[in-house]
Amino acid sequence: MIDDLWYKNAIIYCLSVGTYMDANGDGVGDFKGLLRRLDYLHGLGITTIWLMPFQTSPGRDDGYDIADYYSVDSRYGTLGDFVEFTHGCKQRGIRIIIDLVVNHTSDQHHWFKEARRDKNSPYRGWYVWSDKKPANANKGMVFPGVQKSTWTRDKEAGAYYFHRFYDFQPDLNTSNPHVQAEILKIMGFWIQLGVSGFRMDAVPFVIATKGAKVKTPVEQYDMLRAFREFLQWREGDAIILAEANVLPETDMEYFGKDADRMHMMFNFHVNQHLFYALASGDSRPLAKSLKATRPRPASAQWGLFLRNHDELDLGRLTKAQRDTVFKAFGPDKDMQLYDRGIRRRLAPMLGGDRRRLELAYSLMCTLPGTPVIRYGDEIAMGDDLSLPERNCARTPMQWSTEPQGGFTKSDKPACPVIDKGPYGFEHVNVARQRRDPNSMLNWTERIVRMRKEVPEIGWGDFTVIATRDPAVLIMRYDWRNNSVLFVHNLDEKPRETAFATGLPGDAGAHLINLLAEDHSRADKRGQHRIVLEPYGYRWYRVGGLDYLLKRSDIDGSTAGSKHPG
Numbered sequence: 001m002i003d004d005l006w007y008k009n010a011i012i013y014c015l016s017v018g019t020y021m022d023a024n025g026d027g028v029g030d031f032k033g034l035l036r037r038l039d040y041l042h043g044l045g046i047t048t049i050w051l052m053p054f055q056t057s058p059g060r061d062d063g064y065d066i067a068d069y070y071s072v073d074s075r076y077g078t079l080g081d082f083v084e085f086t087h088g089c090k091q092r093g094i095r096i097i098i099d100l101v102v103n104h105t106s107d108q109h110h111w112f113k114e115a116r117r118d119k120n121s122p123y124r125g126w127y128v129w130s131d132k133k134p135a136n137a138n139k140g141m142v143f144p145g146v147q148k149s150t151w152t153r154d155k156e157a158g159a160y161y162f163h164r165f166y167d168f169q170p171d172l173n174t175s176n177p178h179v180q181a182e183i184l185k186i187m188g189f190w191i192q193l194g195v196s197g198f199r200m201d202a203v204p205f206v207i208a209t210k211g212a213k214v215k216t217p218v219e220q221y222d223m224l225r226a227f228r229e230f231l232q233w234r235e236g237d238a239i240i241l242a243e244a245n246v247l248p249e250t251d252m253e254y255f256g257k258d259a260d261r262m263h264m265m266f267n268f269h270v271n272q273h274l275f276y277a278l279a280s281g282d283s284r285p286l287a288k289s290l291k292a293t294r295p296r297p298a299s300a301q302w303g304l305f306l307r308n309h310d311e312l313d314l315g316r317l318t319k320a321q322r323d324t325v326f327k328a329f330g331p332d333k334d335m336q337l338y339d340r341g342i343r344r345r346l347a348p349m350l351g352g353d354r355r356r357l358e359l360a361y362s363l364m365c366t367l368p369g370t371p372v373i374r375y376g377d378e379i380a381m382g383d384d385l386s387l388p389e390r391n392c393a394r395t396p397m398q399w400s401t402e403p404q405g406g407f408t409k410s411d412k413p414a415c416p417v418i419d420k421g422p423y424g425f426e427h428v429n430v431a432r433q434r435r436d437p438n439s440m441l442n443w444t445e446r447i448v449r450m451r452k453e454v455p456e457i458g459w460g461d462f463t464v465i466a467t468r469d470p471a472v473l474i475m476r477y478d479w480r481n482n483s484v485l486f487v488h489n490l491d492e493k494p495r496e497t498a499f500a501t502g503l504p505g506d507a508g509a510h511l512i513n514l515l516a517e518d519h520s521r522a523d524k525r526g527q528h529r530i531v532l533e534p535y536g537y538r539w540y541r542v543g544g545l546d547y548l549l550k551r552s553d554i555d556g557s558t559a560g561s562k563h564p565g
Contacts, residue, residue: 282470454484
């Protein structure tokens with residue numbers, strides 16, 4: 001059955017409870033407000049919600065500084081509210097995955113308080129300490145330019161503690177078996193309350209060896225297998241989606257050659273080259289990145305995204321490529337962050353150009369993997385560059401023209417709603433776009449619905465079809481005796497392209513456009529000739545619309561359909 005592995009053809013929607021809707025009137029979003037918006041997400045076609053951290057936290061890093069893993073921050077509600085929310089999702093056929101942030105805790109967590117208070121505390125070994133400041137303390141910061149060191153002296157402890165992130169986020173000693181056991185308990189707790197898996201934060205740092213004497217950290221990949229085994233025994237179809245910005249040659253270490261580690265990973269390598277393609281109009285590096293990340297187990301999956309809640313990290317690009325993306329999408333210094341990325345939302349990055357927005361989302365939905373949509377991008381929300389660091393792209397959801405964008409009845413939301421300029425809530429909001437059949441929101445609903453009807457992308461193997469024009473990317477997917485084909489023009493000028501589908505005989509003679517009425521028939525040489533408007537795209541089903549009658553019950557019936565794994 002095509003839904004045996006639900007994550008292979010899911011539509012994941014990332015949101016923060018605190019920025020979605022405030023039902024309590026205190027200016028902070030909460031689970032009651034989120035529950036009231038579930039019908040909106042159901043109508044959008046979302047199959048899975050990824051919740052950013054909502055546990056008790058001082059809130060110094062948007063919840064990623066967790067002070068109690070077994071709780072709900074009182075600003076967002078109670079555990080009872082969370083259970084009501086998961087129940088409401090289940091009623092609508094929506095799954096929940098939540099952030100698993102176990103590389104570090106808040107310095108206000110009782111584990112750290114006990115560890116710093118008493119050298120003989122059992123929690124002392126849960127963190128990473130050094131009597132002297134290590135020589136490499138000024139290296140390895142996650143936030144260069146903002147963060148000055150990875151080791152900070154704690155007066156109460158009389159020692160230095162290690163923190164890969166901010167100084168108020170001490171790293172857990174994840175090599176400690178007691179810490180690993182606690183991580184499993186955390187996973188088990190939330191699985192019992194109805195979640196279907198986890199987005200594991202900063203996975204390379206979680207599994208790396210840590211300590212003052214560690215010059216070159218070593219990844220402990222077996223730890224990933226332990227997490228996976230526990231999850232499969234506790235809840236058979238629960239998953240882990242890994243945040244791991246690593247090079248393609250190490251991808252299989254995270255998936256596991258026997259598919260016994262991470263179920264999914266975000267494809268940062270493709271993401272960065274996708275933005276280079278959008279900036280340069282050159283699809284060749286993108287095609288190369290797709291081939292580099294092709295190997296994976298048959299049950300594994302990539303998570304494809306455009307923007308997330310962090311900066312757009314361009315660290316894997318060459319300097320020339322990075323400069324091209326900066327020039328196109330973040331030319332001003334206040335648009336850039338950490339010497340490596342852009343902190344803007346997608347719509348302002350693309351100049352609010354509807355053609356380019358559609359092209360970007362069409363690419364995300366048709367590249368190999370599962371699409372991950374950021375809240376607000378379905379209505380092309382903007383950013384507030386006056387807010388510090390990444391907060392500029394974490395503003396409240398804009399629901400209507402009501403005060404504060406319909407997010408809250410409070411006059412002072414915890415994070416200000418965008419209320420000025422072309423991206424202000426009076427111009428960009430759900431209610432207004434819901435009434436406009438040609439709005440970005442309604443286009444997104446249609447593209448999500450169509451993406452769910454082409455499981456070949458999530459399950460099949462892909463072929464990049466050669467074309468002489470670097471601005472044109474053509475891809476074909478084959479799965480169970482069916483094929484789909486996608487054409488994208490990355491240039492601001494119209495393009496005419498000719499190509500053969502690469503299928504044997506006359507199997508590719510007829511292409512049915514899934515989004516419009518301009519179908520294509522091949523000429524006598526088996527070539528299709530298509531004219532693409534600037535930033536144009538086409539979604540084709542190869543053959544006819546009787547594809548469901550032709551679908552095989554097993555893989556391997558179409559030439560080239562063997563899975564890369």
